[in-house]
Amino acid sequence: MLFGSAAVLTAGLWSGLKPESARADAPMTFEGLVEKAREAAARPFEPVSIPAPDLIAKIDYSAHWQIQFRKDATLYIGPNKSPVQFFHPGRYFPEPVRIHVRDAAGTAHEVPFVSDFFSIPEDNPALDLPEGFGFAGFRVMRPNLEPDWISFLGASYFRTDGPEAQYGLSARGIAINTGLNVPEEFPRFTAFWLGPPEKDDEELSIWAELDGPSITGAYRFGVIRNAPYGGHLTRVSAHLFLRETVERLGVAPLTSMYWYSERDRAGGEDWRPEIHDSDGLAMAAGSGERLWRPLSNPTGVTTSSFMDVNPAGFGLIQRDRDFENYQDDGVFYNRRPSAWIKPGGDWGPGRVQLILIPTDDETFDNVVAYWVPDSPTEKGASFQFDYEIEWRERDPLPQNVAWVVATRQGQGGVPGDPLPEGVAKMVVDFEGPSLTGLDRESGVVPVVDALNGRILKPIDAYPVVGTNYWRLTFDFEQTGPEPVSLRAYLKLRDRALTETWLMDAWVERGQG
CATH class of the missing domain: 2.70.98.10 (Beta-galactosidase; Chain A, domain 5)
Known part of the structure; x- marks a missing residue:
């Protein structure tokens, strides 16, 4: 041997x-x-x-x-x-x-x-x-x-x-x-x-x-x-x-x-x-x-x-x-x-x-x-x-912008109202020091774009009570057979506060 x-x-x-x-x-x-x-x-x-x-x-x-x-x-x-x-x-x-x-x-x-x-x-x-x-x-x-x-x-x-x-x-x-x-x-x-x-x-x-x-x-x-x-x-x-x-x-x-x-x-x-x-x-x-x-x-x-x-x-x-x-x-x-x-x-x-x-x-x-x-x-x-x-454990933390911590998708519309057909809701949470101390009155602006789809108002961004997160929410609909290419981030005046979030999504959840 x-x-x-x-x-x-x-x-x-x-x-x-x-x-x-x-x-x-x-x-x-x-x-x-x-x-x-x-x-x-x-x-x-x-x-x-x-x-x-x-x-x-x-x-x-x-x-x-x-x-x-x-x-x-x-x-x-x-x-x-x-x-x-x-x-x-x-x-x-x-x-x-x-x-x-x-x-x-x-x-x-x-x-x-x-x-x-x-x-x-x-x-x-x-x-x-x-x-x-x-x-x-x-x-x-x-x-x-x-x-x-x-x-x-x-x-x-x-x-x-x-x-x-x-x-x-x-x-x-x-x-x-x-x-x-x-x-x-x-x-x-x-x-x-x-x-x-x-x-x-x-x-x-x-x-x-x-x-x-x-x-x-x-x-x-x-x-x-x-x-x-x-x-x-x-x-x-x-x-x-x-x-x-x-x-x-x-x-x-x-x-x-x-x-x-x-x-x-x-x-x-x-x-x-x-x-x-x-x-x-x-x-x-x-x-x-x-x-x-x-x-x-x-x-x-x-x-x-x-x-x-x-x-x-x-x-x-x-x-x-x-x-x-x-x-x-x-x-x-x-x-x-x-x-x-x-x-x-x-x-x-x-x-x-x-x-x-x-x-x-x-x-x-x-x-x-x-x-x-x-x-x-x-x-x-x-x-x-x-x-x-x-x-x-994860990618190196961005130095100057907040990062995405969660992405969720569900039925569009407002709870309690009739739910619109063919509309989905996207919810994206961000966390990072660039958002610390900011509130709804600080002038934070959500930037959301879509290809092969349409973004529906209202688009909202706000700090989540009791957490360090900011939440971006918006509804969207699909305008053709291809998935909707979504792009979003938060900014303050001319400065990006978050990394850019990108997603190819279908209105029907689970396909994107």
Whole structure:
């Protein structure tokens, strides 16, 4: 058995492992990995070969869950001795991934796939897999080995458990043709190199090779546990090369789940009041404007785009952190992390895009957000994007404006009067120091606009008694088959007091 020897791997050097079990690579640099990706883009895509596909298909969810990585096989990487464990392949993660360990000098060794790394029940079909099959991915553990705090598993997906040790939304290396009428591509990380940190505050650094039918890439990740704001931080440098023209290139993509919340509770039949990993898209535009777009569960796939130049940040956010609003004591949606993308360098013109897909349960991700550059994405094009992902409770608080704390929708009209047909009411609550001390006599003005619809008077904005909130209320009606695109904020004279609230809504609640 090799797990006892593997546990003493430090600084990229095997100790006591049989020579035939570990293959040493030539010294490598990240620049060399970038050049390798560039050269691969000039060659046709070759799909990965899955050894024993019929056998791997037998390792279903239940069988895969029974397979446990042995604690005494844990690898300790770099001077921080970061504990790393590996994922076994299965039906939902069949493609083998090569994993290497490298030292500060660049010497790298491939970690062999050995079944003895895992504790596998005697009746599990995984016991019949051939040696050397390949791992599905890996995770970095906390110092006591429980639990893991960051993992890379499946295609180009990775995620952390955020400030409250609860996994939720995921990030991806890249999104290709998401939300279009052509098939979406899912490029994957085919190989990883785990090594010592490249900056003083990092736990370790991770290099990854990306490959897909239309794209190749080299990625550098610097991962930090317990960042100053209370969550985790992932530094990303992505070098991308297009081997084919793509219609839509989604940079720094985030993937999440939204079923229903207080705004569209009628759309969910579960006993819990709200079910979602994220409740909104937040954006800090390059101009300084802050935007909030509540998520929704539409009846068909919808796409929202927010044009910008050099955005300061964007992310899928879980602002509602109150357990009482979820009542889920099993998976704790109130603890789910938010992910805030902080671009580095000049990203130029483009758009943040939000894709919403209908769902009738909580088991599938149905929300995607990413940056789409305006640059041509033709065969032979290359890109470099540097950014940070802050895994935190919520988006950074706006400095000069109040923020949205709740969005609710219901029947329009006035209670006690006959209810008008085809009219809905929207209620938006704001909170923040820019509203402190203001009242109805202060001159606060609500600004509300609609596309594909009409705003009906009265429009009202006022402080909610006994709270720190200001409430904006208005009725609207739909003027065509398309959803009503709503935009609203509060201002005092020429100064915006709140972030801009944006919503695509139907008059019939639960469709927007």
